[in-house]
Amino acid sequence: MIGGLTSFQGKGSDWGENLLNSVASNTLRHLFTQCDQLEVKVSCHPSSKLLQGSIDSFNMSGKGLVIRKAFRTEEMWFETDAVAIDFSSALKGKITLKQPTQAIAQVKLLEEDINQAFKAQLVRKRLENLTAPTLTELSGGDPVSFTDINLTLLPNNQIQIDAKADLGQAGVIPVSLTCTLGVERRRRLLYKNVTFQADNVPKEHQVVSEKLTEVLGDILNNMVDLDRFNLDGVKMRINRLETQGKTLVFSGYAQINHIPRQG
Incomplete structure (x- = not known):
């Protein structure tokens, strides 16, 4: 091992950076159910700093990344601040941080992927078989479910959401609203200024x-809290979001305490 490290010092940055790129790529790929493309780049100058575990930055960019089998991101990108790692752990195929670090990040979601996410079990259980008094009064006592949700960016x-409310024996009622997306405390997605769209609903309903x-x-306002979706060892925050055509773009940062062991 000592001979290998001595040899590494004479080969420049390629050997060490390639090793870390490979180990980090394998580690990150295991966090996603599906991954169309994933690229990792470690920057370290001079290369000798790698032996002390000092890295200038760590960059990841990916496309078609699926989280927890149901939540697809069209693109995901992040870049860390300077990182201190245990270089010997990389030789064993692992990345171990010596101390926490921060990263700036951007995530892009397609409209079609957002709509697909509404079909995920984790989301459906918050929209179906609801028994709040405000709903059962409308249904005559039956549980109420919101189904066939379709979101338009x-x-x-702003977004528009069209759905159906299944009131059991009271029948199925169409629902339509527009609202403005916002962020509260950098972690919770807000649906602000919810406005009923009467033109999309038959007059009798x-x-x-x-x-x-x-x-x-x-x-919806109580559904998306990033603290419920954080990866193991990573705390995510949103600084800004923006609708761009059929894409929703989130920009923010992540506090990384250790490299996630699971997605």
């Missing part, structure tokens, strides 16, 4: 549908 961080719209808005 609009300019200026509008009174009930408007009440259901208010309830759906409240449910």
Whole structure:
């Protein structure tokens, strides 16, 4: 091993950086159910700093990354600050941080992938078989489920959501709303200024549908909290979001305490 490290010093940065790139790529790929493309780049100048475990930056970019079998990101990118690692751990196929580090990050979600996420079990269980008094009063006592949810991205961080509310014996009522996406405390996604879209609902259902719209808005506002989705050892925060055509773009940062062991 000592001979190998001595040889490494004479070969420049390629050997060490390639080793770390390979180990980091393998580690990160295991965090995703599916991965269309993943590129990792470690920067370290001069290369001799690698032996002390000192890295200038660590960059990852990926496409078609699927998290927990259900949540697809079109693109994900992050770059860390300077990182201190245990270089000997890399020789064993692992990346071990000596101290926490931060990274700036950007995530892009396609409209079609957001709609697919609404079908995930983790999301459906917060939208189906609801028994809150405000809902059962409308259904005559039966549990209520919001189904067939379709989200449309609009300019200026606005979205439109169309859905159906299954009221059991009281029937199925269409629901339609527009709102503006925002962020609270850098971790919770907000659906602000929820507005009932009466033109998208038959006149005979509008009174009930408007009440259901208010309830759906409240449910959505309590659904997306990043602390529920953090990877092992990583705390994520959002600084900014923006709708760009059929893409929703999140920019933010991550506090990395240790390299995640699981997705």
